[in-house]
Amino acid sequence: MDRRRFIGGAALAAALPLTGLQGAMAATAAPRRLLPPALNKGDTVGLVSPSGATSERLGLQLAGEAMEALGLKVKTGAHYGARHGHLAGTDAERAGDLNAMFGDRQVKAIVCVRGGSGAARLLPMLDYARIRANPKVLLGYSDITALHCAIQAKTGLVTFHGPIGAGSWPRFNVDQFERLFFNRELMNYQNTTGSDDELVPRKNRTVTLRGGRAQGELIGGNLTVLTALAGSPYLPDFTGKILFLEDVAEAPYRIDRMFSTLKLMGALDRIAGFIFGDCNDCKPGDGYGSLTLDQILDDYILPLGIPAYTGAMIGHIREQFIVPVGGKVEMDADAGTFRLLEPVFQAPAAKG
Structure with a gap:
């Protein structure tokens, strides 16, 4: 869990x-609502680990394979497989990966590998001006709630509470992903x-x-x-x-x-x-x-x-x-x- x-x-x-x-x-005053650009098949997504470390290398591999099976290219954060205690790297490393992905013009969406704990430690270290200037899809749930709340409070960017990269991707979740992100349905x-x-x-x-x-x-x-x-x-x-x-x-x-x-x-x-x-x-x-x-x-x-x-x-x-x-x-x-x-x-x- x-x-x-x-x-x-x-x-x-x-x-x-x-x-x-x-x-x-x-x-x-609440910031004006900010929408991310739409996602298309063939786009590059960044895999990051803002919270807990992934205990087995297979989890990281499965996250990448899931994104590729959805028709996306994958770019991994520099420290997405790191470990610092129970965390996926130091606070500076994890925040740095997030900031880098928001600033990377090649990356069109950011998917969190897993939840766990520790995302709240990053909130003072995130570059909200960069996020506001480079809005993009952010997907994750559980501990990633800290990022959803902070980014909403500081930038107004719409983010997405849903499956993590290394989590389960049954047909239902794949259908949700494709209808929302690729078909842009009003769900x-x-x-x-x-x-x-x-x-x-x-x-x-x-x-x-x-x-x-x-x-x-x-x-x-x-x-x-x-x-x-x-x-x-x-x-x-x-x-x-x-x-x-x-x-x-x-x-x-x-x-x-x-x-x-x-x-x-x-x-x-x-x-x-x-x-x-x-x-x-x-x-x-x-x-x-x-x-x-x-x-x-x-x-x-x-x-x-x-x-x-x-x-x-x-x-x-x-x-x-x-x-x-x-x-x-x-x-x-x-x-x-x-x-x-x-x-x-x-x-x-x-x-x-």
Whole structure:
């Protein structure tokens, strides 16, 4: 599993006073939304490792082969196979690879090899002016949430929460990639239920918390990584956004603590809609008992009075949506779907 445990407690403990954070969120003007150029077959993608090290060389090989099977050429970061403790190289090396890929005119997209932990350590070292001047696709999830949040907050660039290079690439993920990046579809994100030999389908079911529709730009990712940025300048403005979240291997009491952080910092009160993805292995442990995940969502989300649903195909699962962070969508909480309202790529240059 892609994990990033150590960043949570320290960052939360160091958070700014919550009133100061709310003031900072209100006072800092959000950057204008920035779209990356479209991706085409035959383009070069850069493989980078901003977080954890890949334990086996085969993982690096598979990431490259997956990109080539998608019809893309591959360029690897100078340190993408490095190791510094559990990290894929030192902070300077990993940040340097990211900055170099954004500045490389040959590279049209950047794909993260894996998640893990450590991406938040890079945020002060990223060249946001370079990123703003050279917008391009960035793809990854889990710990890569730190990059999605910071790049959105500092540049307004739409990035993409989805499969990592060394992860699984079943037909569903390949189809998502091709439809979104190559065909530039205005995607409709609707779970596939398939056949699971049940009288009533159980696989990939959504549950409506509160019905209705809402429109707004998407923000979110991994719950642990996002809340670990509380009090920092690397969280985007939540006002009017559709918040999507997922997590893995987190006990309910920790999930409750993280939702409490989002509530206390004023983030939940600002959003227009809520989508919860998969929370794999988030069951209560032994002891005196525990809040359930349903109860936690009821406590924090229902009082907001906004459209909300759970069960979206987002998270640490084999088949997952590729979600444009910063893309404008309309969600339908009754149907358990959301759809893109506007393109998330630059319009192609007119032919002279």
